[in-house]
Amino acid sequence: MxxxxxxxxxxxxxxxxxxxxxxxxxxxxxxxxxxxxxxxxxxxxxxxxxxxxxxxxxxxxxxxxxxxxxxxxxxxxxxxxxxxxxxxxxxxxxxxxxxxxxxxxxxxxxxxxxxxxxxxxxxxxxxxxxxxxxxxxxxxxxxxxxxxxxxxxxxxxxxxxxxxxxxxxxxxxxIRLPGEEGRNRLIEHFGKLAGVAFDQDATDLAGERLTGSPREIRGAIESLARRIGRRQDQVTAAQLELLWQQPSEVRLLSFEQIVTAVAIEFGLPSTELTSRSRQQALIVPRQVAMSLTRELTGQSLERIGAFYGRTHTTVAHGCERLRDQLKQSPTLRQQVLSLKRRLQRMPQAECG
CATH class of the missing domain: 3.40.50.300 (P-loop containing nucleotide triphosphate hydrolases)
Structure with a gap:
């Protein structure tokens, strides 16, 4: 339809x-x-x-x-x-x-x-x-x-x-932004999802610093998790403070690099992935592009949506829909994994 x-x-x-x-x-x-x-x-x-x-x-x-x-x-x-x-x-x-x-x-x-x-x-x-x-x-x-x-x-x-x-x-x-109690619950939850555990002092410290929306808190915790790496012991407040004092050296893929790579992979013009077209053949490639943009750049759903000409809600729905499809399609899952690895090996620049 x-x-x-x-x-x-x-x-x-x-x-x-x-x-x-x-x-x-x-x-x-x-x-x-x-x-x-x-x-x-x-x-x-x-x-x-x-x-x-x-x-x-x-x-x-x-x-x-x-x-x-x-x-x-x-x-x-x-x-x-x-x-x-x-x-x-x-x-x-x-x-x-x-x-x-x-x-x-x-x-x-x-x-x-x-x-x-x-x-x-x-x-x-x-x-x-x-x-x-x-x-x-x-x-x-x-x-x-x-x-x-x-x-x-x-x-x-x-x-x-x-x-x-x-x-x-x-x-x-x-719905208002979470207070201290809510922020601490979210930090513990998002930490578990990212494979990182914080002790109570670290949770309290993060709750004082991360005062934005749940989405922003999640992004901050995921960024910390990438720098911390998976570990068996709990992260302490002192370790967390030290991490925040150190400048991040992570450089990001640009949006243009990602959309171009996805377009080549699926044999499509890159402009189609950022167009308003609703053609059935564009749905999965566009979802792959938006999902990889989210995962590899960590940028907000609003900024990603603006690039692809979609609302932040559409981006979120597309990413979730793709996750469900990947569980059911080993071929698509392998295709996306291979594409992700190629993107990660690309020379990186400032995010688009």
Whole structure:
């Protein structure tokens, strides 16, 4: 059809890691528990849950965890997760091709629809009007709609009155950046994922220094882990302090080096991987390129998304989808591993 998430609604869901609860996200977690009631469908009484918080605060992670919980309980549930821009552009394309009714029927046929990053919609205009129509139909049909944004509705520049009213009429839950307790939990969790253990003093020190979002904390811990290497003993506060005092000599591959190598590997023009094209043949190569860019440069999802002409949510979904595919396809897994090794041997430069 128009996108893999429309023909395969779980294509972008992936397998989320364990959700780490802390005081700043507990209300949002409670707010999303009501979407577990996927069987309730009362015409004209759909539920809208609006989740907002800063970049990297964990909105997407929380949503995917909630959807996965639904699937564990009811495997046949019809769920859909996509960005607001992708949904609106799909409706626009359907309108132009004369398939509006079919696409709308497909979208409204889902018990739960998650519309991410509504703040990234172009100000006013046709895309917002098309998305408004979808929201109205979902709620009229008694569906559950979850909308995410980096900011409250009142702060979204150029948001139409119709969309704003819908958001104000739903249940709003904000996620704030983690406090000291939350940061310490995240540091311990991300350290285990990276193969590094911190003693309590080191955890406390890192919690004082790393005051950003969970995504930024994870990036910092992974960077530390690369410098520390895997070790049996726990990292102490003194060792951590010494690491922070030493300048990092790591130089990064550029985005251009990665996208060019992936394009050559798959026999495609490199410009296609950064274009807005939704051709099926580009999906896996683009996911490989975005995933390797994330892994080999450590740059933010926002910066990677800007390079590939995608939202940070689309980048995250693409990387997760690729991880699932690699588990099922030894051929693709070997191809990506070989490509990664070649990239790591390349002369490196400043990140693009």
């Amino acid at each position: 128009f996108a893999p998430w429309l023909t395969d609604p779980l294509a972008t869901l992936g397998t989320p890691e364990r959700f780490i609860a802390f005081p700043e996200n507990q209300f949002a977690q409670s707010a999303l528990q009501r979407i577990n009631q996927v069987e309730s469908r009362n015409r004209g009484h759909g539920l809208l849950t609006f989740l907002h918080g800063p970049a990297g605060a964990g909105k997407s992670h929380l949503v995917r965890t909630s959807l996965r919980r639904i699937l564990d309980q009811a495997p046949r549930s019809r769920l859909l997760l996509a960005s607001a821009v992708d949904l609106a552009e799909t409706l626009e394309a359907a309108d132009e091709l004369g398939t509006w009714s079919d696409v709308m029927a497909t979208l409204v046929g889902h018990a739960v629809v998650v519309c991410e990053d509504v703040h990234e919609l172009p100000p006013l205009g046709g895309l917002q009007e098309r998305l408004s129509t979808l929201w109205d139909q979902l709620l009229e049909d008694g569906r559950q709609l979850v909308v995410t944004s980096r900011m409250p509705a009142a702060e979204i520049d150029g948001l139409s009155l119709r969309l704003a009213n819908r958001l104000h009429g739903g249940l709003t839950a904000g």
